[in-house]
Amino acid sequence: MAIIDDVRSIIAKSLNIPVERLTPDTRLDELGAESLDVIEIVFGLEEKFDITIPLKADEATRLLEAGGKGGTGSAGDLPFATVGDVADIVQKLVAAKVAQ
Amino acid sequence: MNRVVVTGIGVVSPIGSTREKFWSGLVEARSGIGPIVNIPTERLNTKIAAEVRDFDASQHFDAKRQGMLDRFSQFAVVAARAAVKDAQLEIGEEIALQAATIVGNGAGGMNTLDDSFYRLYAQNATRAHPLSILRLMANAACSQVSMDLGLKGPTFTIASACSSGTHAIGQAFQMVRSGQAPLALAGGTEACITVGAIKAWEALRVLSTDTCRPFSKTRTGLVLGEGAAMFVLEPRDRAVARGAPIYAELLGFGMTADANDITAIDPDGAARAMRAALIDARVNAEDIAYVNAHGTGTALNDKGETVALRKAFGDSAERLAVSSSKGVLGHSLGAAGALELAATALALHHQTIPPTANYQEPDPDCDLDYVPNTARNAPIEHAMSSSFAFGGLNAVLVLGRA
Numbered sequence: 001m002a003i004i005d006d007v008r009s010i011i012a013k014s015l016n017i018p019v020e021r022l023t024p025d026t027r028l029d030e031l032g033a034e035s036l037d038v039i040e041i042v043f044g045l046e047e048k049f050d051i052t053i054p055l056k057a058d059e060a061t062r063l064l065e066a067g068g069k070g071g072t073g074s075a076g077d078l079p080f081a082t083v084g085d086v087a088d089i090v091q092k093l094v095a096a097k098v099a100q
Numbered sequence: 101m102n103r104v105v106v107t108g109i110g111v112v113s114p115i116g117s118t119r120e121k122f123w124s125g126l127v128e129a130r131s132g133i134g135p136i137v138n139i140p141t142e143r144l145n146t147k148i149a150a151e152v153r154d155f156d157a158s159q160h161f162d163a164k165r166q167g168m169l170d171r172f173s174q175f176a177v178v179a180a181r182a183a184v185k186d187a188q189l190e191i192g193e194e195i196a197l198q199a200a201t202i203v204g205n206g207a208g209g210m211n212t213l214d215d216s217f218y219r220l221y222a223q224n225a226t227r228a229h230p231l232s233i234l235r236l237m238a239n240a241a242c243s244q245v246s247m248d249l250g251l252k253g254p255t256f257t258i259a260s261a262c263s264s265g266t267h268a269i270g271q272a273f274q275m276v277r278s279g280q281a282p283l284a285l286a287g288g289t290e291a292c293i294t295v296g297a298i299k300a301w302e303a304l305r306v307l308s309t310d311t312c313r314p315f316s317k318t319r320t321g322l323v324l325g326e327g328a329a330m331f332v333l334e335p336r337d338r339a340v341a342r343g344a345p346i347y348a349e350l351l352g353f354g355m356t357a358d359a360n361d362i363t364a365i366d367p368d369g370a371a372r373a374m375r376a377a378l379i380d381a382r383v384n385a386e387d388i389a390y391v392n393a394h395g396t397g398t399a400l401n402d403k404g405e406t407v408a409l410r411k412a413f414g415d416s417a418e419r420l421a422v423s424s425s426k427g428v429l430g431h432s433l434g435a436a437g438a439l440e441l442a443a444t445a446l447a448l449h450h451q452t453i454p455p456t457a458n459y460q461e462p463d464p465d466c467d468l469d470y471v472p473n474t475a476r477n478a479p480i481e482h483a484m485s486s487s488f489a490f491g492g493l494n495a496v497l498v499l500g501r502a
Binding site: 042061062 | 305323398
C-alpha cells in the first residue's frame with residue numbers, strides 16, 4: 001500500500017468521512033477538522049509508521065484558522081495543509097528512518 | 101446571608117511552602133519552573149515542570165501515616181494544617197461537627213496509580229500494594245484532610261479538571277454564606293507529575309519545552325506544575341469576634357459550561373462566568389482593578405481569554421490589570437485555581453499586583469495590561485480569579501478588600 005493510501009485512510013477514519021473524498025489536493029481545513037482531529041491524525045500516522053512528527057497543537061490551530069487564506073501550517077518547516085503535504089512529510093520521515 | 105472572609109491561607113507550591121515564600125516568589129516573578137528532578141526523564145520529550153522541590157513528607161508524617169498518603173493527599177493535608185494555623189483557629193465541637201471540607205483535584209493519586217501499574221505491567225509484579233486504592237481514590241485528599249483535622253461535617257471532592265480548586269472554594273463560599281456550614285476548609289491539590297501523565301500531556305501537544313510565557317507573543321505552551329492551597333473561610337462576624345486575620349472577603353461566584361469544544365476555551369462561556377460572578381458579588385465590572393487570569397501560556401487559551409475579558413468588561417477592560425501566575429507556578433491543574441486564589445487574596449491584602457512572569461513581547465491578539473515581569477503597587481478594592489477547564493467548565497470568584 002502506498003503511503004498516500006495509508007494517510008488517506010487514517011485521515012478518513014479520524015474525521016469519519018469516506019476515504020474517496022480525499023485526494024492529495026484536499027485541504028484539512030476544508031474537511032471540518034478541528035485541532036484535536038489533527039493531533040489524532042498525527043498520532044495515527046506516528047503509530048502506523050513509527051515516526052515522530054513535530055507538530056504542536058498551536059500549529060494545528062493556526063493551520064485550521066488559516067482557512068481559505070492560503071495559510072499552510074507547518075510541521076517543523078514543512079507545509080501541512082493538504083492530504084498530499086501530510087503524505088510528503090510521512091514519506092520524508094520514513095525515508096530518514098530507513099537511512100538510519 | 102453571611103459575609104464570608106478568608107482567614108487562613110496554607111500553600112504547598114513550587115516556589116515554597118509558606119505563605120511568605122509563596123508571596124515573595126510571585127511578586128519577584130521567581131519562576132518555580134525548572135528541570136524535572138523527582139522522576140526519570142529519559143523517555144520524556146518534556147524535561148521541565150514546576151515541581152514542589154522543598155517538600156519532605158517525613159517532616160510532616162510518621163512512616164505509617166505517610167504510607168497511607170499519595171503525594172496529592174500529603175500536599176492537601178500540609179496546606180490545610182497551615183491554613184488552620186494561619187487562621188489561629190481552634191477546632192471546637194461546633195466546627196468539628198459542622199464545618200465543610202471541600203477539596204478540588206483534577207486527577208487522584210496519580211503517583212500511586214503510575215507506580216502500581218509500572219510494577220504490574222513493566223516489572224511483572226504479582227500483586228498491588230494493599231493501600232493502593234486508599235491512596236489513589238479521587239476523594240483521598242479530602243478524606244485525609246477531614247481525618248487529620250477531625251472535621252466531620254459535609255466533606256467531598258470536586259473534580260472539574262483545571263477549575264476544580266475554584267469550584268471547590270466557590271461551593272464552600274456558598275455554604276458559609278448561606279449558613280449551611282459555620283466555617284469551611286476548602287482548596288485544591290494536585291500531584292500528577294509522573295512519566296505516564298506527562299506522556300499523556302505530551303500527546304496533546306500543548307506542553308512547552310522552553311518555559312511558560314502567558315500572554316507573550318513568544319509563548320510556546322503550558323508547563324505542568326503541582327502543589328496545593330487550602331483556605332479557612334468563615335463568616336466575617338465570627339472572624340472579627342475572635343480577632344482572626346482577614347486577608348480578603350469572598351463576594352461572588354460564577355460558573356458556566358461551554359457545551360462546545362473539549363479543549364478550546366469558548367470566550368462566550370468564559371465571559372458568562374465572569375459576568376455571573378460580578379452579578380453574584382454585586383460589583384460592577386469597572387470596580388474590578390485586578391484579574392488573576394487562567395493564562396496557561398498556550399496560544400489558544402491566552403487569545404480566547406483576552407476576548408472573554410473584553411466581552412465581560414467592555415470598555416473597562418482597558419483599565420484592568422491582568423496577570424497570570426502560571427509563569428511562576430506552572431499549571432497545577434486542580435490546584436491551580438486554589439493557588440491563584442491565594443495569589444489574588446494576597447494581592448488584595450498587600451495592595452500589590454503580582455506580575456506575569458517570563459513575558460517577552462506583546463501579542464496583537466493579547467492586547468490588555470498583563471503587568472509584565474514587575475509587580476505593581478496599586479489600590480485594589482475588588483479583584484477576580486478565573487479558571488477555565490478542559491471539558492468547557494468555567495469557574496470565577498470575585499473578592500473584595502478586607
